[in-house]
Every structure is written in C-alpha cells, then in structure tokens.
Amino acid sequence: MPFITAKKNTLLAPLPDQPQDQPLNRLAKVYEGGILGVIKVSAVNPQLAEIILAGPYTWHDDYPTIEMGVTRYINPVSWNIPDDAWDQPEVLTLPEPASTPSQPETVSAPLLPPEVAQLNHFYEGCQKKLPDGRIQAYPDPRAGSGGLPVTIGWGSTYYQDGSAIQMGDIITQTEADALYDYICHKDFWSKLQSTIPHWDEMTDKQRAALTSFAYNNGADFYGSPNHKTITGNLKEKDWQAVPGTLMMYRNPGENVEVGLGRRRYAEAKVWCGEAPKTACAAAAQEIQTAQDCEPIEQRLKTNPPSVKGFEPKITPTPSAPTQPSGPRQPQAVAGMKGPKSHPDAHGFKPGDYHLVANDAVGKIKCYDHSGTLMWEVQCLCRGQFEDNFFGKHGDTPAGLYKCGQIYRDYEQAGEHANYTRDRMSYGWYSIDLVELENQEAGLGRAGIMIHGGGSGCGWPGAWKPKQSLFSTLGCIRMYNQDLRDKVVPLYDQPGATVFVSVYQ
DSSP: OOEEEESSSEEEBSSSSOGGGSOGGGOEEEOTTOEEEEEEEEEEETTEEEEEESSOBOSOTTSOOBOTTOEEEEOGGGEEOOGGGBOOOSSOOOOOOSSOOOOOSSOOOOSSOHHHHHHHHHHSOOBOBOTTSOEEOBOOOSTTSTTOSOBBBTTBOBOTTSOBOOTTOEEOHHHHHHHHHHHHIIIIIHHHHHHSTTGGGSOHHHHHHHHHHHHHHOTTOTTOGGGHHHHHHHHTTOGGGHHHHHTTOSOTTSTTHHHHHHHHHHHHHHHTTOOHHHHHHHHHHHOSSGGGHHHHHHHHHHSOOOOTTOOOOOOOOOOOOSSOSSOOOOOOOTTOOOOSSOGGGGTOOTTOEEEEEETTTTEEEEEETTOOEEEEEEEEOOBSSOSSSSSTTOSOOOEEEEEEEEEEHHHHHOTTOOOOHHHHHHOSEEEEEEESSSTTGGGTOOOOEEEOOOGGGOTTGGGSTTOOOOOBSSOEEEOHHHIIIIIHHHHTSTTOOEEEEEEO
C-alpha cells in the first residue's frame, strides 16, 4: 500500500470543486507532514487528483470519519506522492517530445548520498507530472522572463551533456532524479567540497544539511560577506554552533520567514543526526508562525545539541551528595511556568522515576531518584485550539503529575492492528496523569494523559512506530515506540511510581 505525505497544511475535498465553496463539515484538514495510506491516486488535471483512501481518516473528533475506500480530491502539488501511488491507465497516448533530449540512455549510480535528495526534495517540488508519471518541461513562470530558462523535473535547466531543456521534452521520474543528482553534485556539492574545510570529516547528514543550505543561499556562501557567522563556525570546526547559526538565515520579518525557518530548523536537525523525513516533519510541526522561529534559534544557541564530531571537554567537578537533606525544590526555568513542588514532596523514593517535559524545546527527559539523566526524547505538550494552557483545549497544564492507569492497545492488537478511533487518537499506549497540584481542576480541565497516536496522521499513520507528532487536546504526545521502549518499562517496574513535571 503506497503512502502520500502532505508538504503543507492542506485539505481533502469531497468534490472536485473549489474547497471554499464546499460545506466545512465535509472537508478534512491534513497537517503538514501528515501521512495517508491510499489505494491509488488518479490525475484529473495538473492541480487536481482523485485519491481512494486505504484506511479511515479523522482529523478531529468533531468531524465525521472518512472511511476506507472513500474517494476524495487533493491538489497534488501539496503532496509528496510516490510513483507507485499513481493509477496507471490502460490506454494513454501522450505527445512525443518536440525535441530529443540529450541524455544518457541508462541512469548511472547516484553521485550523492540519499540524505541530500531526501532533504532537498521535501522543499523543492518535481513539477509538471503527466498522468502516466512521466515529467514534462515547462517555461519559467516569472514575469518578464520570456519563459526562459525552460525547466524540467526538480528545477533542472540543462542535461548532463550541457544542452538546454526544450519545451516539449518529456523524461521519466528516474531520469529526473538522476538529472537532479548530477546537477546538484556539479553545481553545489563539488563547490562545497572544494571550499569548506573539514568536509571529508563530516557525516553524510551534515554534508546534506549544508547542501540544502547552499541550495537557498548559493554554492559560494562560504566566505561571502553575508555569511560570516557560518563561515567562522565551519572554519574553526565549531560544529556544535552550526544548528543555531543555520536558524539565523531565515529572512526575519519577511513573508518567507516561516518556510525558511522550517527549512533551516530541519537542516539543523539533520546536521545533528536526525533522518531528513522526521526532521522536516518535526520542523513543520514546531514552526507554525514566524514568532516560533526566534525562540528555537536562541535555544539552539544557548543549549546547543550534541553533534557528531564535536566532543566538548568535560571538567571534573567534586561529587555532590546523592541524598539531599529535605525535599528538593523544582527546577526553575526562565520564562516558563512549571511545577510548584518536587516529587520529593509527594513520596519520591529510590526506584521511582521523574519525567520532565518542556514544551518550549519539545523534549521529555527521564531522571532516576538520584537525579541522574537516563534518557531524552521528543514530545509535544501542545493543544490544538489555544496557544496557552488555560483554555479548554489548550496546552498541557504546567505542574506535577504522577502516572495512573495505563491502556495497552499495542499489546492487545499488535503491530498490524485494525482501525478504531481510540487507536488512531491515542496510539500504542496511553497513561492517565494524576494531578498533584490542582493544575487541571483549577483551570476547569480534566482527562490529561500521556499517549501516542494522532488523528492528524490518519490511519495507519497513527499506528506507525515513529508517527508524526501532532497537537492534542492538551495531553502529552510521544512517539509510539518511545512510549513502548522508554516509559512503559519504567511503569512496569514493581513498586515504581513515575512522576511527570510539565513546563510551559
């Protein structure tokens, strides 16, 4: 079964008409990064395609579920659609190319590591697909360009032999990918390789991040007057500073800041070792407005992530007593609201665990009773309809909780579970959180949990091990696999209590 991925927030429409003219209660929203299983995708025209869902999809509980086998309409430009998703008509006659493109008859082995295309292709579309999947050349759409240069595929304007793309040229997806690989290697990778120091010491993901950056900022960015900061980072091999520096180059204050901010943040994540697909989806989720960019830049600068190849010097410090005298105080985080008390004030004992979720950085950390950090993974403590934790469906209320009842859908249904609304909404595991500071009731709220899943992922996307993290109605959401591998083993230890602190 093929899967299609939303490149931006988009709609599933019941009719092949303008979405704004259709009843709102029949439209379904799909958030950027959302994944849908489909039986097939059929092209209607360059701006419209028909899909048949391979599983039920619900984007919000207040809207009806779209059942498996139902037809909906999408704008294919807004989606990453693999070749095997497109329906192949039995008979299709296409025009022959007006010119014969000068291209190799066979496609050579890729010149670039796959992370380069995975990252760039998320932001650079492959345009003008024909119904049979082949790709047609198109003129430059900019006013005053006279239609030149003619472009094909992933923005290519010439073939491997140097000849220009001509109107009427048609190539296959494989040829478009190979042409992109050749041009990107020739015009960007080779230039970066020859100018940026320590290039051969970097990982493929780090080189992919810089190649994506160069795609926006030019292959000659290193050493240029407008790129002094990142030039200094790379020259001095200050690799830990690169993620925060990348976020600077997003054109703050312009209407492209959100898009560039997402791309820079994804590049930063890939530089640190994340897979491009998950990095791009996470960046799209975390940056919804231009105001989201600056806090992320400052966080990356003041609390830089661990980067392969950068080993900070560790200065030994005198060992502190492992057993404090009296209850410890909750950690204060500047500019954030958090718990009023430490788990010590609620019976925290050896063998218990303390999870600390910070919505500003999108991370949840686990500490044992002595305060030793055990692990750190991604999470989301964000509501859907409020940008604070006071409203009914706002962010997770700040404060201290402990884990209560657990619901083990994964253990009951297995990896290939059938759809239910609860499984899509809550994923493999869900755990009730018991408030310890009146932080829910004091706001007129209830039912806060920690869980996986996500209606925004569709089905079976919500059941994937590392599904996209979409906002909840106020609960903490984690990857399904992290709940199974990280949290549930703590919960299952005999006599253990798992406390959860939330910072907003």
